[in-house]
Amino acid sequence: MAMSTRLAKSLSKLIFPVILLIVAALAAASVWLTYRTAHPDAVKYLVTPEKYAQLSSRGSQVTDETWTNKDGSTSRGWLLRGIENAPAVVLFHKYGADRSYILNLGVKLNESTNFTVLMPDLRAHGENAPVKNSSFGGCEAEDAISAVEFIRNLKTPNQITLVGKDVGVYGIELGASAALNAAAIDKTIKALVLDSVPENSDALVTDAVSRRFPFASSITTRLAKVGTFLYFFDGCYKRDPSCETAKKIDGRSILLLAGLDAPDFQESTTKLSKCFASGNKIESKTDLSPSGVGIINASIDQSEAYDRRIIDFFRNNLGN
CATH class of the missing domain: 3.40.50.1820 (Alpha/Beta hydrolase fold, catalytic domain)
Structure with a gap:
């Protein structure tokens, strides 16, 4: 029983950083997509x-x-x-x-x-x-x-x-x-x-992202919409x-x-x-x-x- 508990703790120590890294990467990607879309090409x-x-x-x-x-x-x-x-x-x-x-x-x-x-x-x-x-x-x-x-x-x-x-x-x-x-x-x-x-506004973001990043647009548009909550947290979105x-x-x-x-x-x-x-x-x-x-x-x-x-x-x- 003690061995099982130690094993579970060891696995959690290994898995938790990975999950945290994935979440951080997704958050960063969502903010980046929103940032890029909020800055149209000049x-x-x-x-x-x-x-x-x-x-x-x-x-x-x-x-x-x-x-x-x-x-x-x-x-x-x-x-x-x-x-x-x-x-x-x-x-x-x-x-x-x-x-x-x-x-x-x-x-x-x-x-x-x-x-x-x-x-x-x-x-x-x-x-x-x-x-x-x-x-x-x-x-x-x-x-x-x-x-x-x-x-x-x-x-x-x-x-x-x-x-x-x-x-x-x-x-x-x-x-x-x-x-x-x-x-x-x-x-x-x-x-x-x-x-x-x-x-x-989400519909605008979806259209803009799908045109700008057409590859896997179903994923990128969802990420960008999540990114608006982070990127515009103190703005007028x-x-x-x-x-x-x-x-x-x-x-x-x-x-x-x-x-x-x-x-x-x-x-x-x-x-x-x-x-x-x-x-x-x-x-x-x-x-x-x-x-x-x-x-x-x-x-x-x-x-x-x-x-x-x-x-x-x-x-x-x-x-x-």
């Missing part, structure tokens, strides 16, 4: 306003602006001023993209409506990003509110407030999550276009479902978009349409091919049709 802008000016005179009117977020960090964006007292729209890109992906839409929107248009880089996106860490929609929502405040405080050369009372927001995927969360807090946002809205956020929004005009090119987000966006209160005016088009997620690879005709749908929606629902 890429050059697809197009700059200077280059775009060769196609449209509005491109030469784009200015590069910066402002301070609620947490003291800095955001930046391209700004196209509209006419005095006209509405404004803020455009938010998807994860892994940057403001150059929405420059064409922003210029077209400004040309067609004379609205003021702001195109920010989300956290950790764009060349030499001032904030290096994405939070998959949490801090981005606070940043979106700061962007709306910035655009509301714009002045004309005569120090008259430039933007009228109506503001709209547009976002794809990560940008849609930020726009949705911002609208739930800022009741002055009147119109929303949300393309491919994730079910929650939000786990609230988009549906719960949508229930806080009332009295707005909302256009929901999604498509076959992002089936997971197509499903979550379709479900989201049932979450908004009855006081909202909801339009939905969730069978696009492609959605805004893949619009960069679309034909000219497809891109034109997509942009026209968004421009017409904002024209019809802002300033009326």
